[in-house]
Amino acid sequence: MDASGQTIRPARWDEPFDADVTPEKVERILTLPPFDRLDPQRFPRHLPLAGILRNDTRLLTLKQDQIVVREGDYGNSAFLVLEGTARVVLESLPREVLGRSEGAKKGWFQSIARALGTKRVREHRPHHSIRQREADEDDLILLHDVPRVLAGKRTEDLQPGELFGEIAALGRSPRTATVIAAQSGTQMLEIRWQGLRDMMNYAPELKAYIEQRFREFGLRSLLRTLDIIRRLPQSAVDEIVAATEFERYGRMDWYGSYQQLLDSTTPAERLRTEPMILQQGDYLNGLVIVRGGFVRVSRKYHLGEQTTAYLGKGQCYGLKEIYQNAQKPGELMTSEHSLRAVGYVDVLVIPTVLVERLILPRLTAAEVRKLEPQGAKPKTARPAKLGEDAREKLGPGIVEFFMDKRTINGGATMLIDLDRCTRCDDCVRGCASAHDGNPRFIRQGDQLEGIQITQACMHCHDPICMIPCPTGAIHREESGEVVINDRTCIGCSSCANNCPYNNIQMVEIRDERGMPQFPVKLDEKQRIVLDSRGAMTSLSADGAVQRATKCDLCHDLLGGPACVRACPHDALIRLDMQETDKLAAWLNR
Amino acid sequence: MNFFARRRLRNTLLCLVGMVLAYGLWRMLKVALRPAAIYTGFALLALVLALALFNGRKKLPFLPLLKASSWLQFHIYAGWLSVFMFLLHSGFRLPTGTLETILAVLFVIVALSGVAGLFITRLLPPAITRSGEPLVYERIPRYQHALRTEVEDIVEDAERQSGSTAMGNFYMSTLAPYFQGRSSVFLLAGNPSRHAQRILGQMDEYCRYLDEELVGSMEQLRDCVERKRNLDFQNAAQRLLKLWLFVHIPFTYSLIIVALVHAWVALVYGGRL
Structure with a gap:
């Protein structure tokens, strides 16, 4: 130096x-x-x-x-x-x-031009000292x-x-x-x-000011996403907003120790480490609504616990029990399941008295039928998007597997049906061709019953990789994909270290000759120090400059992810893990 | 009926309708004393070119040209249709001239390799999945080397601790050829575990001459044999999944070239050019 x-x-x-x-x-x-x-x-x-x-x-x-x-x-x-x-x-x-219009996608000619212009050098970038300012976008x-x-x-x-x-x-x-x-x-x-x-x-x-604002504005919006609350009069919603309790379970930094936990504990041990939100057999003090994170729904099964479903943001638990107790006050119905926090969970609890007084009287006939004891389910019931019945639809092993690996967070999880995958790597080549010759995923990962959860960014519902990014380079696009802005990424590895699924790779960036780019020396006036030949003085001892890379779901390509389009054997899919019906349909093709 | 069964049924029906239509047109051309061979020849050439485009599509995954899986479905069923069209074109008889014979042989090779490829790609993946630890094909030589080293270490340790050459002798006579050998695709003909089962049988037999400590080492070696079995099977299966394309694709290009020559000759000598 x-x-x-x-x-x-x-x-x-x-x-x-x-x-x-x-x-x-x-x-x-x-x-x-x-x-x-x-x-x-x-x-x-x-x-x-x-x-x-x-x-x-x-x-x-x-x-x-x-x-x-x-x-x-x-x-x-x-x-x-x-x-x-x-x-x-x-x-x-x-x-x-x-x-609103469709996001800027590359057209045919742009796609062909990009493919033809692909550098032979892996991870080629313009020199990092030439910071390319983002073009001023016309936000107007x-x-x-x-x-x-x-x-x-x-x-x-x-x-x-x-x-x-x-x-x-x-x-x-x-x-x-x-x-x-x-x-x-x-x-x-x-x-x-x-x-x-x-x-x-x-x-x-x-x-404190921001939390107060959430109660005033955010809570109301969140509650209004629930069918059972949307139809309530303003005064009833106001009463619920004022009485709703905020509860938090788990550690915000759960992802830090998750891999270690996964390697060193059995599934039963891991389940016991998950903070209990509600225990099977307990009286329900209120309707539990998931505000953020994921909740495991389980019940006792022989000497262990059987996961029956999972709940994500905006989903609720306990209406059935509260309804039954209101109908038959003499026959107390306790919780049929236990609820546990998977990682970190924010829940809202609407007190039972308010549910009984404000929500139950306004339930529709179809909703009431769903809350009746088994056998009275309406035939016209809308297919559940919730984690309800996930166990029946997906199979017992798969639900536990997805919960264990916490892939339920995935908004576009890459799954490969290994019974159809010929290991041809067309998906990897497709990905590489869409990203200047650099594949953005690895065709390997945990597998169960012939289904592989591939190591590709899952575009999580709660992208914790974004939490530590100091520059905001990793962000969510309007269309929902979590992408990295290569121009503002400083290669600090925070996102890669935070991703509990190891789906972000740090790469050394290279110049047009394929040589790693190193930090360069500056003089007192912040000018780059040049040597006698006019070349920048590289500080190779400081290590090569890195960038974070990951799957961007080909958000700028027509037709969607190249990996899916490249698979000739229908072996690969990108799925929102909360869409249980789609997942079940794919698993049971 | 699941998704794949429904799709298979739909595409088979479409293919059969195509065959019936082609046969009807061919009969009409015959009855009308029109040059049916010219029409079927061009239709066949067009089909083969369309089938060959699938490989081109695979090189352009970044373009929205339908999913590769849709192309493969077209490839499979249009392939069956092309076989039927080939039979119509040849008039359901064997070729006579040299060029026609070469062309027919090339077509048969391409068609048979395609059918073989279809079966291979449907049958081998589930077997690979259930064979054991998943392995990346390109890394298999590295795994083999590591496994061989591990076996040698186990044998050396056993020899050193027991002071006996029993394990070394067994290794040299039985284990070394097995662990040093590389599997070929012919392993898949018959029972792919036969070599491993033979070695495991010999190990059981040899155990009666060993003491308790060496039997423990033998147990470790049994685990290595099982891993070698998986390596060999995956190596053979994954290689075959790639190899068949080395027949199918080059012969397709040869077929196209010879078919174009054949078309030119037929048109020139048929007085149509």
């Missing part, structure tokens, strides 16, 4: 969210609420509040009726109104009104004919100092409402979720 002690090595804040956020602007932002109430002294030296604002935020000046966030989009940022007014549309707007989408579009829709105005979008950004979930600028010149501060998370960590008042 040179006297200046400086090198160019990709690092957090190399690429500020917005280079136009100058120290002077940060000074001004710090005088505005809620930042004026935060104590900068609480922040560590390596992560100062001003640094977060300088690097993890950007300033937006919006035109009247410009859309800031759209309902249904996945967002990685929260927004703070600085000047003007933002309008939240509390009801859904038609897709075309919101300017206007909501046209606002009076007509919003006629009869409930809206709410947000004033300076109010925050929005934080629930979707922190929960890695879709936006629940559309927000537009109500006036021209409305100024907002967009905060990357990493910055928001860091601020919450060191500013308890901000954390």
